[in-house]
Amino acid sequence: MKPLALLRLAWRSIAGHRLRSALTTLGVIIGVAAVIAFVTLGASLQAGIVGDISPDDQRNVYGWAADPGTEGGPLAGAQPVVSEADLAALEERSGIDAAYGYAPLGTQAVATGDSVVPLGDGAFATGPTYVREDDIATGRQFEQGEPEAVVNPAVAGAFESNVSVGDELTLVFQGGETRTVTVVGITDTSEGLSPFEGFGQSPRLYVPTDPFYAGADSAADEETDGNESAEESEADGNASAPGEDDPGNESDGEAAAGTRYTAIVVEAPSADDAAIDRAKEQARSYLESDASDASALLASGELEIVLQTSTQLLSQLQDILGLLQNFIVGVAAISLLVGSIGIANIMLVSVTERTREIGIMKAVGAQNRDVLGLFLMEAIVLGVIGAILGTALGLATGYLGAQYIDLPLVYPLEYVALAIAVGVLVGVFSGLYPAWKAARTDPIDALRYE
Amino acid sequence: MAPSEPAVTLDDVRKTYQLAETVHALDGVSLTLPRGSYTAIMGPSGSGKSTLMNVIGCLDTPTEGRVVIDGADVSTLSGRERTRLRGIEIGFVFQTFNLMPRLTALENVAMPQLFQNVGRTDRNERARDLLDRVGLADRADHRPNELSGGQRQRVALARALVNDPAIVLADEPSGNLDTETEAGILDLFAEFHDAGTTLLVVSHERHVAERAERIVHLLDGKIERIEALNDARNGSGPPSAGPDGTPPSTVGRDEHGGSATDRGTDQEEPDRGPDR
Numbered sequence: 153m154k155p156l157a158l159l160r161l162a163w164r165s166i167a168g169h170r171l172r173s174a175l176t177t178l179g180v181i182i183g184v185a186a187v188i189a190f191v192t193l194g195a196s197l198q199a200g201i202v203g204d205i206s207p208d209d210q211r212n213v214y215g216w217a218a219d220p221g222t223e224g225g226p227l228a229g230a231q232p233v234v235s236e237a238d239l240a241a242l243e244e245r246s247g248i249d250a251a252y253g254y255a256p257l258g259t260q261a262v263a264t265g266d267s268v269v270p271l272g273d274g275a276f277a278t279g280p281t282y283v284r285e286d287d288i289a290t291g292r293q294f295e296q297g298e299p300e301a302v303v304n305p306a307v308a309g310a311f312e313s314n315v316s317v318g319d320e321l322t323l324v325f326q327g328g329e330t331r332t333v334t335v336v337g338i339t340d341t342s343e344g345l346s347p348f349e350g351f352g353q354s355p356r357l358y359v360p361t362d363p364f365y366a367g368a369d370s371a372a373d374e375e376t377d378g379n380e381s382a383e384e385s386e387a388d389g390n391a392s393a394p395g396e397d398d399p400g401n402e403s404d405g406e407a408a409a410g411t412r413y414t415a416i417v418v419e420a421p422s423a424d425d426a427a428i429d430r431a432k433e434q435a436r437s438y439l440e441s442d443a444s445d446a447s448a449l450l451a452s453g454e455l456e457i458v459l460q461t462s463t464q465l466l467s468q469l470q471d472i473l474g475l476l477q478n479f480i481v482g483v484a485a486i487s488l489l490v491g492s493i494g495i496a497n498i499m500l501v502s503v504t505e506r507t508r509e510i511g512i513m514k515a516v517g518a519q520n521r522d523v524l525g526l527f528l529m530e531a532i533v534l535g536v537i538g539a540i541l542g543t544a545l546g547l548a549t550g551y552l553g554a555q556y557i558d559l560p561l562v563y564p565l566e567y568v569a570l571a572i573a574v575g576v577l578v579g580v581f582s583g584l585y586p587a588w589k590a591a592r593t594d595p596i597d598a599l600r601y602e
Numbered sequence: 603m604a605p606s607e608p609a610v611t612l613d614d615v616r617k618t619y620q621l622a623e624t625v626h627a628l629d630g631v632s633l634t635l636p637r638g639s640y641t642a643i644m645g646p647s648g649s650g651k652s653t654l655m656n657v658i659g660c661l662d663t664p665t666e667g668r669v670v671i672d673g674a675d676v677s678t679l680s681g682r683e684r685t686r687l688r689g690i691e692i693g694f695v696f697q698t699f700n701l702m703p704r705l706t707a708l709e710n711v712a713m714p715q716l717f718q719n720v721g722r723t724d725r726n727e728r729a730r731d732l733l734d735r736v737g738l739a740d741r742a743d744h745r746p747n748e749l750s751g752g753q754r755q756r757v758a759l760a761r762a763l764v765n766d767p768a769i770v771l772a773d774e775p776s777g778n779l780d781t782e783t784e785a786g787i788l789d790l791f792a793e794f795h796d797a798g799t800t801l802l803v804v805s806h807e808r809h810v811a812e813r814a815e816r817i818v819h820l821l822d823g824k825i826e827r828i829e830a831l832n833d834a835r836n837g838s839g840p841p842s843a844g845p846d847g848t849p850p851s852t853v854g855r856d857e858h859g860g861s862a863t864d865r866g867t868d869q870e871e872p873d874r875g876p877d878r
Contacts, residue, residue, distance in 0.1 A: 517689015
């Protein structure tokens with residue numbers, strides 16, 4: 153019997169039992185939809201994180217020094233070791249375009265005129281190229297040594313009247329000290345610019361390390377001196393928390409050697425692997441050599457330089473996400489299994505119910521394989537319809553979910569193809585035994601069957 | 603096959619079932635059904651009518667003996683070849699019509715050709731033609747549950763004929779029909795017989811069997827006797843002695859009160875004859 157004729161006949165039986173077919177299909181729909189929705193959300197979530205790494209960011213190597221045994225994200229267990237001199241020396245090395253420090257400033261608020269907006273950990277002292285030119289919507293990068301700032305739209309829009317390039321802002325530090333900066337640039341997005349910051353949208357303000365890091369250092373001196381020992385012991389004894397280090401901690405230590413940075417950024421000339429590796433190698437060899445100020449602190453062996461790109465930093469996070477996603481998809485797959493059992497069950501009922509029809513078909517010349525094909529086709533059609541509707545439902549759910557938690561929507565198309573394939577497989581799998589049973593029906597018995 | 607070759611030849615056919623004791627459903631039946639013949643089989647329950655039908659219809663294989671249909675020895679065929687032969691050479695008409703409930707009359711008639719991989723257009727054309735011949739051209743798109751019993755049996759007859767089979771097997775074709783409808787169906791049988799179709803009708807009702815050219819009486823798996831009828835086509839007169847001198851049978855006639863002569867005007871369907 154020709155496949156098309158088979159399909160037509162199979163469709164007749166399915167359409168003949170609308171409610172039953174619909175309910176049977178529902179099992180598959182829910183299963184496939186659940187799998188697709190979770191896979192879509194997972195892919196969107198990953199894209200939301202990975203997508204925040206701009207191509208320019210790919211050539212940045214993020215570095216810090218931490219206890220080798222420390223587990224955790226960027227800056228986990230990081231200690232201030234790299235000096236200004238080290239950074240200057242790094243910039244001189246071949247294979248390194250730029251090297252600069254990165255430090256959150258302990259700001260409390262930012263104000264313009266009478267309008268004051270709280271700014272928790274949203275101010276960062278860093279190098280000019282940290283805010284990449286591509287990321288600046290209006291204005292320019294700040295310059296070292298100048299009281300200039302680049303703000304993101306979340307800061308710019310936080311005041312009663314929007315901040316624009318040229319406006320002056322007053323930074324209020326935790327010690328109560330204030331500094332005035334001139335806004336020279338506004339970024340195009342409020343998302344974080346590097347894994348140091350995290351990637352969520354929040355108000356952020358970027359200023360040069362000179363004078364702000366050193367300045368904040370001195371401003372915070374009085375405060376930090378008092379709890380230096382406590383901070384130190386915490387950093388040593390509890391390595392999981394130091395990611396939350398405040399700038400006081402980062403700068404308080406080795407006053408003798410001048411300002412030390414907990415976090416540094418080393419820019420390679422390009423984002424290709426060879427350039428990245430070379431920049432890493434250069435940075436590591438210098439920082440570990442006796443020529444660097446950092447080496448004295450590294451010599452104890454308690455600290456080790458960590459140098460990673462944002463992609464590498466994120467891979468760990470992605471692994472966890474992947475694991476979580478696999479778990480959820482696994483649960484969804486169970487519902488798919490239940491759906492296929494539903495098809496098998498209804499096909500068995502159908503075979504029994506249509507014993508007489510099978511007898512008629514065989515009497516008028518249907519071969520065993522025709523009967524087998526017919527019932528198998530029915531199961532497959534149910535599976536495929538379930539898969540297609542489930543895919544549509546899953547994609548819609550994924551879309552709504554991504555909208556709801558504000559993620560870039562990414563449809564994993566290979567999974568959509570996979571879902572259809574799964575629908576066929578579910579049909580074959582669950583239809584095989586009932587179809588085989590139908591094919592083996594003895595026409596003499598079947599014709600007598602009431 | 604040669605035109606002279608019979609449609610069906612049975613040669614000492616035996617069918618044995620091993621139940622609690624050995625049952626000889628067919629115990630050495632030899633029968634020839636020439637092309638274009640119209641034969642009826644009568645006999646009480648358990649006489650082997652059904653088994654004979656199943657054997658001739660390629661639904662069952664004999665334990666011993668040969669069944670030759672349109673020149674092909676059924677016993678030497680594989681199951682698949684037997685199914686194929688059944689599809690092409692045998693047309694079935696059942697007491698309970700046995701139409702596919704979800705298919706239209708046209709689709710039901712066309713269905714056997716579906717399994718022979720006949721194209722849809724050809725199939726439908728052929729089916730429409732046959733429906734026209736059984737007088738149901740205007741019911742082609744109706745489903746069985748929208749048709750009367752007689753109409754259903756006409757559809758079944760059209761379906762039996764669709765592959766132009768060597769023989770049409772009808773098992774109590776009018777058993778579920780009222781008298782008037784029965785007459786219509788039997789007239790249709792006669793019509794197709796006149797047109798050259800080979801017919802084998804199983805019935806326990808004398809007046810139905812009498813429409814045939816001869817009646818084969820089965821008893822305990824053996825042919826008790828073969829009764830040739832004078833004028834099978836019009837069926838208007840009581841059968842007299844056949845050409846071979848066989849006396850007219852009286853089996854079943856008493857119960858039917860001579861219904862063979864005026865079955866068109868039978869008010870009530872008579873009781874089911876001696877074998878019930």
